[in-house]
Amino acid sequence: xxxxxxxxxxxxxxxxxxxxxxxxxxxxxxxxxxxxxxxxxxxxxxxxxxxxxxxxxxxxxxxxxxxxxxxxxxxxxxxxxxxxxxxxxxxxxxxxxxxxxxxxxxxxxxxxxxxxxxxxxxxxxxxxxxxxxxxxxxxxxxxxxxxxxxxxxxxxxxxxxxxxxxxxxxxxxxxxxxxxxxxxxxxxxxxxxxxxxxxxxxxxxxxxxxxxxxxxxxxxxxxxxxxxxxxxxxxxxxxxxxxxxxxxxxxxxxxxxxxxxxxxxxxxxxxxxxxxxxxxxxxxxxxxxxxxxxxxxxxxxxxxxxxxxxxxxxxxxxxxxxxxxxxxxxxxxxxxxxxxxxxxxxxxxxxxxxxxxxxxxxxxxxxxxxxxxxxxxxxxxxxxxxxxxxxxxxxxxxxxxxxxxxxxxxxxxxxxxxxxxxxxxxxxxxx
Ligand SMILES: *Cc1c(COP(=O)(O)O)cnc(C)c1O
Numbered sequence: 001x002x003x004x005x006x007x008x009x010x011x012x013x014x015x016x017x018x019x020x021x022x023x024x025x026x027x028x029x030x031x032x033x034x035x036x037x038x039x040x041x042x043x044x045x046x047x048x049x050x051x052x053x054x055x056x057x058x059x060x061x062x063x064x065x066x067x068x069x070x071x072x073x074x075x076x077x078x079x080x081x082x083x084x085x086x087x088x089x090x091x092x093x094x095x096x097x098x099x100x101x102x103x104x105x106x107x108x109x110x111x112x113x114x115x116x117x118x119x120x121x122x123x124x125x126x127x128x129x130x131x132x133x134x135x136x137x138x139x140x141x142x143x144x145x146x147x148x149x150x151x152x153x154x155x156x157x158x159x160x161x162x163x164x165x166x167x168x169x170x171x172x173x174x175x176x177x178x179x180x181x182x183x184x185x186x187x188x189x190x191x192x193x194x195x196x197x198x199x200x201x202x203x204x205x206x207x208x209x210x211x212x213x214x215x216x217x218x219x220x221x222x223x224x225x226x227x228x229x230x231x232x233x234x235x236x237x238x239x240x241x242x243x244x245x246x247x248x249x250x251x252x253x254x255x256x257x258x259x260x261x262x263x264x265x266x267x268x269x270x271x272x273x274x275x276x277x278x279x280x281x282x283x284x285x286x287x288x289x290x291x292x293x294x295x296x297x298x299x300x301x302x303x304x305x306x307x308x309x310x311x312x313x314x315x316x317x318x319x320x321x322x323x324x325x326x327x328x329x330x331x332x333x334x335x336x337x338x339x340x341x342x343x344x345x346x347x348x349x350x351x352x353x354x355x356x357x358x359x360x361x362x363x364x365x366x367x368x369x370x371x372x373x374x375x376x377x378x379x380x381x382x383x384x385x386x387x388x389x390x391x392x393x394x395x396x397x398x399x400x401x402x403x404x405x406x407x408x409x410x411x412x413x414x415x416x417x418x419x420x421x422x423x424x425x426x427x428x429x430x431x
Contacts (some may be wrong), residue, residue, distance in 0.1 A: 003252065003298060003385065012347040014383050015411030016301060021343040023076045024414055025303050025381050028407055031323035032303040033392050035068075035417075037076065037410040039299040040388075044080035047291065052262050054270035055287055062106050064247050064292030065091050067389040068300070070406060072417035074098035077295070083127075085290050106244075106288070108155070108205075110177050111135075118142055121150060128152045129205050129244070131178055133244040136193060143198035152193065153203040153242060153249060154179055156186050158224040162209035162217040162248065176288065177207070181228060190232050203242025203285065204229060210293060213250040215265050218323045219272045221245060226276045229285065239283065245269065247290040251297040254337045262294065272404075293389040300388020302328060302404075303343060304367075306380045307359070316355045316369075319376055324358010325365040326401040327382065328391045333363045340373045343383040348374030356382065360399045392418070400426050 002008070007015040015019045017036045040399045047061040062083040074095045077084060084100055086092045087109035095105055103126040112120075117135070121127065121142050130136050130152050143150040155178035179186040186204075193201045208221050225243055233239050250259045268365065270287075277284045304321035311317045313407060330336040340356055342348055352375040358365035367384055376382065395403045402421035407414045 001255070005029070005036050005299070006301075008346040012345050014341060014343040014346040017414075018412030018419075019304055019409045019414050021383060022381060023410070024407060025305070025343075027414070028383070028405060028416070029420065030303050030305045031321070031327055031404040033327070033387065033404055033406040033418075034301050034303060034414075035296065035388055035406060035408050036299040037408045038226050040076060040296055041080060043295055044077060044082060046262055047266075047289075048081055049293075050266035051287075054266050055284075058284065059287035059289075060104075060428050062244075062290045063295055064290045065095065066393055067292030068296045068391075068393050069094055070392075070418050071098040072408065073296070074100050083288070085292075089113075089119050092116070092120060092123065092125065095217065102126060105426070106290070109321060110155075114142075114157055121146060121148070126151065127202070129155050130189075130193070130289050131377075132386045133189060133192065136189065136199070137197070140196040140198050149198055149200050152199045153205045153240075153244060154186065154189050154193065154201070156181060156204050156206050156225065156228065158206045158208065158221045158228075160206075160208045160217050160221045160224065162212045162214070176207075178393075181224070186228065187231065187235065190238075191236060194236055194238055201238070201240055203240045203244060205244035205246065205288075207246025207290065208248060210248045211250045212248045213260060215260055215268050218245065218248075218265060218269050222273050223276050225278065226273065226282065226285075230280045230282050233282070235277070241283075241285055242288065243273070243285040244288040247292050249291055249294040251294050251386060251389070256337065259294075262291075267382050295389075297389035298386050300386065300391065302384045302387045302391065304356075304382045304384070306376050306378055306382060308378055309376060317353060318357050319354040319382070320357045320359065321367065321382055322359060323401075323404065324360050324367060325362065325396075326358070326360060326398050327395050327404050328367060328387055329394050329396065330390060331366055331368060332362075333394075338368050338371070338387070339385045340368055340371045341383045341385065342374035342376055343381040344376050345380070346383075356384070360401070362398075397421075397426060402426065 063077040064085045085106045106127040108129045158176045179189045350372040356367040378385040405420040406418035
């Protein structure tokens with residue numbers, strides 16, 4: 001069963017954004033990242049609409065650019081009225097090159113360098129999320145030298161277990177991110193921030209994990225954070241005005257995943273926020289959420305050409321493709337599940353059990369093990385679905401493999417938004 005945005009045409013070819021994937025592979029080569037721009041924009045609008053509905057505009061979605069970052073993606077979320085979250089100087093540089101207004105950029109990260117902090121301040125980045133005390137003092141120092149007041153929020157660990165893969169769980173106390181609530185570290189950080197003359201504490205932020213399907217941990221996190229805002233008001237007399245609840249909304253990779261409609265999540269969390277604020281007589285804060293994966297994940301697919309099929313009797317069938325861990329390291333990192341289709345025979349019954357292998361000199365370089373797909377042969381085209389997030393952005397040049405291009409498709413027309421890397425690109429910094 002295909003996701004709604006994908007079709008199969010009369011020739012049995014997989015179609016995305018009105019474009020035949022066989023034509024795309026011929027025109028642009030493989031491996032190839034294909035992104036459905038219409039779906040990205042549809043999801044952006046769903047987030048914007050629910051902010052309008054549940055927060056009366058007193059909130060903004062912030063696209064976590066690490067999920068998929070390039071200039072065109074920054075332009076797309078800008079045109080949809082999103083803010084942008086960055087975690088490095090490189091992401092900031094990309095955003096600025098795309099014309100993104102720095103006042104709407106949020107700078108996160110657990111170990112920003114001095115150069116990055118200075119760069120962000122010079123460029124007038126509007127929101128800095130502070131992760132630790134050393135960073136707090138660095139921002140104070142640079143702000144003083146630059147004779148300015150910098151708006152900051154504090155990254156808090158609310159101690160929520162979001163039942164997800166432990167490598168991507170970041171809300172609990174054993175985490176490298178942020179200030180812990182239960183040890184008193186967070187309150188101390190608030191007091192230190194308020195005592196620093198060149199900092200304006202606008203709010204608090206948390207991010208409880210990724211690929212989460214439950215609404216409950218988000219509701220719980222919102223309540224814990226509001227209680228903390230109330231504790232801050234009692235202890236210091238200061239009312240912080242911003243609550244940033246991070247990202248982490250799950251998407252569908254395979255049938256095993258059943259994401260909550262984002263509107264349901266938005267409704268329940270906003271209901272909990274309004275209720276808790278009434279209970280505490282606390283003014284409803286300005287709310288940010290930071291979706292990354294859910295904005296782009298399902299909109300992407302990767303096309304590969306099959307090079308060989310090795311059937312090892314009683315063991316498994318290796319289907320080797322012209323990409324692998326260099327363009328999608330998520331299987332080797334997290335054993336992530338993906339649906340795989342024979343894109344040039346998408347109408348063929350998925351009765352063949354394949355282990356899709358990459359081309360790197362690494363036995364673990366697999367895209368998927370024992371997945372059901374139509375029976376392939378050399379030269380066939382394979383599509384791996386839901387690769388829009390954390391694929392291109394995590395790609396590497398291991399084995400000096402060139403990174404694939406990214407194509408946006410919309411209304412039947414494709415356009416290149418990231419060119420294919422060349423051998424020349426690979427040696428550009430070699431001396
Ligand atoms: C990674 C991250 C996000 C985005 O997470 P998704 O799971 O992609 O939605 C948002 N905020 C912060 C602080 C993050 O680290």
